[in-house]
Amino acid sequence: MAHQSLANPVETAIPANSGALRVSRRRFAAAAAFGAPALLRQPVGAAGERVVVIGAGIAGIAAAVDLQTAGLDVVVLEARNRSGGRIWTDHRWGFPIDLGASWIHGSAPANPIWRLCRDLGLRTVRTDWDDLVVYDVDGRLLSPSQSSTDAARYRSAYRKARRWGNRQLVDTSLQDGIDFAVRTRTFSPYDQRALDFRLNFEVEQDYGEDAASLSNWWYDQDSWLGGRQDSYLVDGYGQLVENLAKNLDIRLSTVVSSVAYGAFGVRVSTNRGVQQAAYAVVSVPLGVLKANRITFSPALTRAKRGAIARLGVGTLNKLYLGFGERFWDDREAIGFQSASRGEWSLWMDLEHILGEPILMALNAATFGKALESYSNQDTLDAAMTVLRTIYGRSIPDPQAAQITRWSQDDYSLGSYSHIPLGATGRDYRILSTPSADRLFWAGEATNRKYPQTVAGAYLSGQRAAQQILELV
Incomplete structure (x- = not known):
């Protein structure tokens, strides 16, 4: 890789306009600019079969492509200065780094994202999560037999936890079940670290939330699409977005503040004026809905507001480190049994994918969110402390x-979304229900079968488009 100055290695790698990466957070004004009165008086008939899509993530893009292909007039409004949403491929190092989605979950034709990547000739590399080496908190390498024993103990505890949960009259957390499963065991500090590592590796990394918050009944109600094989997009997910969105009318840096809907159609107020149409597709992330960043008039139904409130939003953050040469294990994944669950517990070797000496740390759930309050330098120092514990000073x-x-x-x-205590899989379905046949909902949090995935978001966009096409 091209060598960069070590004077401030993290800061120099962070784009000035990159909200997700900066320590000094950019705050965007979201006040409505209501536009000219003449536009507000425009009857819906003048808008005809026009559709406003709110959000240019993969769900919004999928909806817009299908609607435009069917002959409708479509405009996509995106608050960011780029398309893709939580798909974000950065090229500042001279090769692609995915800051958001990285994997195709399900590497078979049943998965539409897999099919699209095959059709477009996008390169993928399959990930072998079993190609894992694990180190204890003091840097000691676990033997294969020890690692296998720890994994088997975790699986036994996990099965007991789920069986216990299923027998309860009310829902409990997955952590409650784990605690019950190991209640009679004498745990050494090592045993606790090993169990914590496996629970984070197997569950919390996937759902972005602590086991103590996840519903024991419902958290994994989702299905696999195209099998359980994950594949990494070598050249970045951004290529897929660029190919799908190339013929769309996407208005960047357009922040939606309110949506009015009714017999007149829809009026979408933004910082750049008002858009009027017959229908709207709302494909913003669940976190934005939970924060009430967009006002709806009339208010959404009690059922939909309840689903938004009950569903949870998890955290999975990445730290990419670029080195001059490789010093780590020739394995796809490196585990670290930290003193506190989930702290720098999972590292991925990207050299075999990108051909460059790069490590990626994945931090999820409580620690992943807490890490966001660290300065750039403190984040780097904490990461390097772990790597030097493992590989030497x-x-x-x-x-x-x-x-x-x-x-x-x-x-x-x-x-991305998850099902915490108090929510059920039905809440995904409630969120996906059209509002007055004017607002149609898309995004991974509206797909009950395949939430948390790019494929689930893509399919939800196609579903929203089809719902509109059935009305026109």
Whole structure:
């Protein structure tokens, strides 16, 4: 990779306009600019079969493509200065780094994202999550037999936790079930670290939330689309967005503040005026809906407001470290059994994918969110302390770094949805229900079968488009 100055290795890697990466957060004004009165008086008939899509993530883009292909007049409003939403491929190092979505979950034709990537000739590399080496808190490498024993103990506790939960008259957290499963065991500090590592690796990394908050009944009600094989997009997810969106009318830096809907159609108020149409597709992330960043008139139904309130938004953040040379294990994943669950517990080797000596740390749930309050330098220092515990004090400093802070990102306010205590899988379906046949909903949090995934978001956009096409 091109060597970068070590004077401030993290700061120099962070784009000036990158809200998700900056320590000094940019705050965007979201006040409505109501536009000319003449526009507000325009009858819906003049808008005809016009559709406003709110959000240029993969769900909004999928909806817009299908609607435009069917002959409708479509405009996409995007608050960011780029398309893609939580898909964000950065090229500042001279090769692609995915700051948001990285994997295709389900590498088979049943997955539409897999099919699209095949059709477009996008390169993928399959991820072997079993190609894992684990280190304890003191840097001791676990033997394969020890690691296998720890994994088997975790699986046994996990099965007991789920069986216990299913017997309860009310929902409990997954952590409640785990605590019950191991209640009669004498746990050494090592045993606790090993259990915590596995629970974070197997569950919390996937759902972006602590086991103590996840519903034991419902948290994993989602389905697999195209099998359980994950694949990494070598050249970045951004290529897919660019190909799908190339013929769309996307208005960037357009922040939606309110949406009015009724017999007249829809009126979408933004910082750049008002858009009027017959229908709107709302594809903003769940975190934005939970924060009430968009006002709806009339108010959304009690059922929909309840679903938004009950569903949770998790956190998964990445730290990319670029080095001059490789010093780590020749394995796809490196685990670290930290003193506190989930702290720098998972590292991915990207050299075999990108051909460059890069490590990626994945931090999820409580620690992933807490890490967002660290300064760039403190984040880097904490990461390097762990790497030097594992590989020795003589390893080099990184030459560049990229940090994400998705829970602080104004236009996502989190990474992806999950089902906490008090919610059920039905809440995804409630959120997906059209509002007065004027507002149609898309995004991963509106797909009950495939939430948390790019494929789920894409399919939800196609569903919203089809719902509109059935009315015109």
